[in-house]
Amino acid sequence: MKKEEKFGTKLLLLLVMLALSIVFVAPFVMHGIHMEDDLSFHIERIRELAQNIAHGNWNPHYYTYEFWKMGYPLGVFYPQIMMLPFAGSALMFKSVTSGIYFGIGFYTFSTLYVMYFVVNRILQQKTAAFWSAVLYTFSCYRMLDILARFAVGEFIAMVFVPLAFYGLYAVFTDQKRKWLYLPIGLALVLLSHLLTALMVILIMALLVVILLPFVHQRKIKLVHLFKSGLLFSGCSATFLVPFIHEMTYQAIVTPKGNPIDQHIFTIKNIFFSTLINSNQRFGQVSKWNSQVAAYYTIGLVLLIVALLGIFYFKRLKMVSKIALICGSVLYFSTYFGSIWTLLFDTPLRIVQFPYRFFSLATFGLALVGGNLAELMINSVTRKWLVQAVLAIVIGGTWMWGAHTYYATAGPQQDFATIVPSWRTDQYTPKKAQPVIGQIVHHQARVDGHLIQLKSNEIQSVPDGFVFKNAEFKGAKRVILPICNYAGLKVYQNGYEIPKLVTQNVEVEIQKSKSTEIKVLYRTTWGTILGNLISIITWIFCLVFLFRH
Structure with missing residues (x-):
């Protein structure tokens, strides 16, 4: 009977998490997705991955279907494994929009589950774990990540941040084998x-x-940290x-960001954006106060x-005290531009x-919020009333935050019309910058003459191109409109x-x-070895962690 009750409780919890995930996706389905910070970049990544999956390539290094078909090695420079739910569902539903909705819902459910698991292990309180999970998942900054910024990588990484910190907590509290969550969590964040x-x-x-100076058995903890570093490297080797x-x-040209003074706002801007739980884009004039500009924020609930x-x-429990200090410092330090x-x-x-x-900061304060919720709920007889108030406050501020965005958002984006708007100089060789324009516009050079290749003369294949032009045959010198990378190989008549x-x-x-002329990005022996190391390390970590 007890086993059945336990199973029923777990099933109910999962169903509640599923329902909350649907609620989180609802604003996107109702109002659509708009052209925001990184939208076009990630849409093209999703479409590129979907095209490769359709051709049986689940891990492309060299993007050839999107990004002007210029040969872009984003699979090398950007982690992409965690993008597969977006791309796979886009392919399955035959719709990038549906793929995005599924991906957001999938990772929202994952965030709820992981945060609940972690806080329940740390605080040993299911009530605290549930409210921490809700606070974290429906936090203002997480919504900003996917709504105003469309920073998909950061949005996904927030799923696994709690797991990594739980691993560190396990190291300091001497939890047998649980320190393995540190390399596992860190690797998942990096991927x-x-x-x-x-x-x-x-x-x-x-x-x-x-x-470290305040704990016992420092040598053992240092050994666990060292082993975690090795295992993290192994898990991430792929x-x-x-x-x-x-x-x-x-x-390679890498993103440098804007000068720091462009990201430091006045205290009034930051505080007002926090008070109204703003999901508006960075720097946008507030609809509710024309004297301030929006700043990305942790939101009103986590400030409270x-x-x-x-x-x-x-x-508060000791771990909550540390989380409170860390989260507060990370948030309030933005009020002091000189520090940054x-x-x-x-x-x-x-x-x-x-x-x-x-x-x-959101993770730390959400953990504290769960601890506070548990204290408040246990201090009254009408526990349901406190939980109802929590649900209204969290849900109400989250809905209002979404409203602040949609009330000032631009037109809804038709993904079919998206063209590359990302800076195509990034993640390309520095020496290639003088000819990036020719590469983007597919201008080859044959024996010193510039030739404009037509779209039917450039065939995209997984991790490569097939270039076709009558003037290639017999030419003494052909310069193709692509940058060179370490993994590129060239073939003619079936031979390298x-x-x-x-x-x-x-x-x-x-x-x-x-x-x-066929050009392919080939997997090197080093990459094959990296993949093998990752597979072996992941198997070791999971077997050792769960063998009992």
């Missing part, structure tokens, strides 16, 4: 979004330096090996959590935007031929013997 992984590692490093290979092969956390500080001006003169500049740390590289890093062949 979602590289910069989020770097931020998590930075915050974890600071926590280790601060907390991405890290080709990434490092291409980054060290030649100088931070303030209540100070009031209830003595009653100094930090962005360091390698931390790679983060690009200070508000990116709000994903970590020598690949030459111009001073502008374009692919060149000499003494062409055919009207057809």
Whole structure:
């Protein structure tokens, strides 16, 4: 009987999470998706992956169907494994829009489940775990990530951030084998979004330096941290090996972000955006106060959590106290632009935007919020009333936040009309910048003459192109409109031929013997080894973690 009741409770919890996931997707279905910060970039990624999946290639390194068909190695420079639910469902439903809705719903359900699992393990309270999961999933910044920013990688990474921090918690609390959640969680974050992984590692490093002197058995904890680092590298090798290979092969143009002063707003802007739980785009003039501009924020509910956390500080569990301090520092530091001006003169500049740390602040404060909810619910007899108030406050502010966005959003986007708007100089060789325009417009050079290749003369194939032109045959020198990368190989008549590289890093062949030239991005032995290491490491981690 007890087993049946336990199963029924778990099933009910999963059904509630499923219902909440549908609620989260509802505004997107009702109001559509609008052209925002990174939308066109990620739509093209989804379409590229879908095209490759349709041809049996689940992990393309070299994008050839989208991005002007210029040969873009985003599969090397951007983690893409976690994008497969978006691309696979887009292919299954024959609609990119439906694929996006499914992907958002899938990762919303995953966020609820992972956060519930983590907080339940840490606080040992199911009520606290549930409300932490709701606070985290329906947080203002998470909604901003997918609504106003359409930062899909960061949105997905927020699923696994709690898992990584639970692993660190397990290291410090000597939980047998549970420290394995640290490398597993970190690897999942990295395979979602590289910069989020770097931020998590930075915050974890600071926590280790601060907390390690105050704990017992420091050597054992350091050993677990060292092993976690090795296992994290192994789990991530499938991405890290080709990434490092291409980054060290030649100088690559990477995003630098705007000057830091463009991302530092006045206290009035930040505080007002937080008070109204704004989901408006960064810098947009507020519809409710023309004197302020919108700033990305953690939202009103988590600000209240931070303030209540100070009031209830003595009653909070130790882990909640640490989470409160970390989350509050990450949020309130944005009120002081001089701090970020100094930090962005360091390698931390790679983060690009200070508000990116709000994903970590959101996790910390959501954990505190669950602890506070449990304290409040247990302090009254009418527990249902407190939970009803929590649901109304969280749900109401979340709905209002979505309204602030849609009330000022631009026109709904027709994905069929999307053309590349992303900066195509990024993730291309620095030496190729003078000829990027020719590459984008598919202008080849044959024996010194510029030739405009027509669309039917460029055939996209998984991880490659087939170029066809009558003037190729017999030409002494053919310069193709693509940049060279370490994994590119050139073929004619079914055989690999020598690949030459111009001073502008374009692919060149000499003494062409055919009207057809095939270029493929081949998996190197290093990449194969990286994939093998990842598979072995993942199997080891999961078997060792769950063998009992």
